[in-house]
Structure formats: C-alpha cells, structure tokens
Amino acid sequence: MDAASAAKVATTLQALATPSRLLILARLREGPLPATELAAEVGMEQSACSHQLRLLRNLGLVVGTRKGRSIVYSLYDNHVAELIDQAIYHVEHLRLGLTDAAAHGEPEPEAAGLPSA
Template identity: 65%
Template sequence: MGHGTDGGIPTVADTPAVDLIARTMHALSTPSRLHLLLRLRAEPRTVGELVGDVGMEQSAVSHQLRVLRHLGLVVGERDGRQIRYRLHDDHVAQLLDEAVFHVEHLAGRGDGPD
C-alpha cells in the first residue's frame, strides 16, 4: 500500500501529521480542485490548457494550483515561458483512483450518495 506499511492501518499519532492529512482531504473535497487533479491525472498541463479544460478563470486556476502545490499534490516544471503542472507522484494518482473506484463501487451497488 504505502511506504512502510504492511497492509494494516497506519498509525499517525502526532497532531501536525493529522492536521496535514485533514488539509489534504479538505483540498480533495473541493470540486474545482478535484477537476484540476483529475485532469492532471490524465496528463501534465499548463494553466492556459487547464482553463480551457475545466472552464474556470485563469486567476482561479492559478490560485487552486498554488493551494495544491503548497499541499504537495502537484508540482510545476518550467517549459519555456510557461509552467507545466503534473501530479506530485504516484501516491496522488493512487488517492484519486481509490476515490473514483469507491464512488463507482457505491454506484454499482445502488447505494451511492443521494
């Protein structure tokens, strides 16, 4: 599963780690950020490309990417005069995949969210 786990439930006793987990989960609960992350899950994109993909204003996309970058969910790499954003690593992709799988699983059972 994750680094240093044997498939059991990881234990995180210190408050800073719990706070960071909560901030990360909160970031994933915002539809606009989730749209961006799912788009970046498919392929790296520039801010301009993301604006067209998700239908948000450039300033809103830039702001959301700053939040996601600060939380370690995305990284930006210079590509000429632009910055191309991508998911930070496979852990972020796995987190998104698990969320999608969970929703699809619930929908298949007929007990998805109302």
C-alpha cells in the first residue's frame, strides 16, 4: 500500500470512528430509508443526521436518491456493509476473548500478551 492509498483508507476508517455514523450505516445495512425516518430511527436530530449523511456521502459510503420531496439514503455498495459487519465481528470476538488464531495453530490472546474478555 502506498502513502496516498493509506491516507484514503485512514480517512474512510476515521469516518467510521463516530458512533452516530456507525448507527446510521448499521441501520442502512437493513435497507434504504428517507433521511427523516433515518434520523428518527437512530435517535438523532434531523439536522445532525443530515450533516453526518453529507459527510458519509462525500466519502462514498452512502448514496442519496431523490424521491419526491425526500432523499432516500442507502449504502453505496455491499463493501460498506462488509466493513460494518467485520468491525462488529471483531469487537464481539474481543469481548468474548475469541480468536481465529487457534484455527491456524497460533497462540491465544493471553499467550501473546493481549487482554482477554
């Protein structure tokens, strides 16, 4: 990976580092929603949700399609859902003290000096 690619990936991952954005993306994994409904479902003010959606759209993580007077948002593509799924999977593994290492003959987290659940 070159420096320019690393910077782009870092920017994307930074966008995922905010709980409100993760809530938006996680909800959009279930399917498209108009901005007003999305804000209500994730417990955000309309203006705050719109601000986060604009940022996510500019980063290519969501797309908005005009339907009448509303804009319906959805994930840009399945890669975004996979990013969220993998992050959830990783956090759950950490919480439970699980690792894929055992399947590959590698030491468990405690043996490698990492915290367990």
